[in-house]
Amino acid sequence: MRGMRGIVFESSGRVGFKDFPRPEAGPGEAVVRVRSSGICGSDLQMLREPQTGLVVSGHEACGDIVELATPAPSGLRVGDRVMVYHYVGCGVCELCALGFEQGCPNRLSQYGRSANGGNAPYMLAAARALIPLPDELSYNAGAALACGTGTAWVGLRKMRVSGADSVAIFGQGPVGLSGTLIAKAMGARVIAVDIAQARLDLARAAGADHVISARGADPVTAIRELTGGKGATAALETSGSTSARSQALQSVRAMGQCCMVGIGHDPTPIEITRDLIFKSQTVLGSWTFTKAELIQAARFMVDATVQLDDLITHRFSFDEATEAFRVFAQGESGKCVFVA
Ligand SMILES: [Zn+2]
Numbered sequence: 001m002r003g004m005r006g007i008v009f010e011s012s013g014r015v016g017f018k019d020f021p022r023p024e025a026g027p028g029e030a031v032v033r034v035r036s037s038g039i040c041g042s043d044l045q046m047l048r049e050p051q052t053g054l055v056v057s058g059h060e061a062c063g064d065i066v067e068l069a070t071p072a073p074s075g076l077r078v079g080d081r082v083m084v085y086h087y088v089g090c091g092v093c094e095l096c097a098l099g100f101e102q103g104c105p106n107r108l109s110q111y112g113r114s115a116n117g118g119n120a121p122y123m124l125a126a127a128r129a130l131i132p133l134p135d136e137l138s139y140n141a142g143a144a145l146a147c148g149t150g151t152a153w154v155g156l157r158k159m160r161v162s163g164a165d166s167v168a169i170f171g172q173g174p175v176g177l178s179g180t181l182i183a184k185a186m187g188a189r190v191i192a193v194d195i196a197q198a199r200l201d202l203a204r205a206a207g208a209d210h211v212i213s214a215r216g217a218d219p220v221t222a223i224r225e226l227t228g229g230k231g232a233t234a235a236l237e238t239s240g241s242t243s244a245r246s247q248a249l250q251s252v253r254a255m256g257q258c259c260m261v262g263i264g265h266d267p268t269p270i271e272i273t274r275d276l277i278f279k280s281q282t283v284l285g286s287w288t289f290t291k292a293e294l295i296q297a298a299r300f301m302v303d304a305t306v307q308l309d310d311l312i313t314h315r316f317s318f319d320e321a322t323e324a325f326r327v328f329a330q331g332e333s334g335k336c337v338f339v340a
């Protein structure tokens with residue numbers, strides 16, 4: 001059997017390599033030649049967790065279908081460029097029927113976590129988890145969309161962000177930086193917040209109207225000053241940091257909305273104040289996207305000519321895995337991808 005080398009998260013908390021057989025498609029499955037595989041903040045969290053049964057890491061895969069078992073879904077062909085939706089729900093329960101497969105209580109697999117993911121030359125996936133990548137988008141853009149960028153798009157969509165908005169985006173890592181690009185494309189004025197100057201520079205280059213360093217200064221005051229004392233109409237929290245979560249909430253004006261997408265590791269008790277009620281504010285959580293939302297997000301990027309490739313600051317080969325995760329963990333990069 002032909003083999004391949006995949007990147008694994010070792011139980012020591014280290015990045016390593018392991019040999020795997022090159023996958024072959026069984027009924028309902030496809031093999032994708034991975035062209036781009038993104039690194040995500042959640043990978044850093046996974047690296048801290050004890051691992052049981054090493055799988056190929058990576059849940060942001062994009063590439064070409066090289067094998068498709070019969071009977072294959074009509075609409076998919078060998079050679080198609082695809083993004084891999086990284087959850088496979090049971091397909092039958094109410095949440096799956098709603099498209100919310102990531103929340104399926106009977107989830108069959110999650111690529112890069114419970115099943116082999118995209119950090120290897122080939123990836124086995126359920127054919128129904130493959131989403132066609134529009135010709136206009138690069139493989140790197142597809143990898144970004146397949147997790148962080150799609151997450152940012154959905155968060156902003158849920159708040160119906162438009163040209164009438166001043167949006168504060170907390171965190172300018174790959175998700176927040178995507179949020180900056182997308183909110184600009186939606187017509188909004190963007191106030192980008194981070195603690196790393198390198199990431200604020202990226203936000204500025206991505207079109208942020210204002211950038212605010214939360215290091216040593218209170219971003220809430222700065223956001224109020226930039227909005228005539230009122231606060232942002234919408235805030236997107238992508239960092240998962242406890243302080244940023246409460247600042248995001250405080251930065252929003254009356255009737256405003258705050259969407260939390262940054263997962264982080266510490267729970268944040270949200271203070272339900274009289275303000276929340278008297279100002280009739282909306283706080284919502286949003287976790288990744290449904291397949292339909294991934295299709296819609298990809299179409300938006302094409303229609304609005306969002307330059308997703310500007311997100312990518314570092315490209316690595318799979319052999320450079322250790323260096324890639326070291327660079328990403330420093331918290332100063334934009335999107336980091338493995339390209340093959
Ligand atoms: Zn991710």
Ligand SMILES: [Zn+2]
Binds near residue numbers: 106
């Ligand atoms: Zn289900």
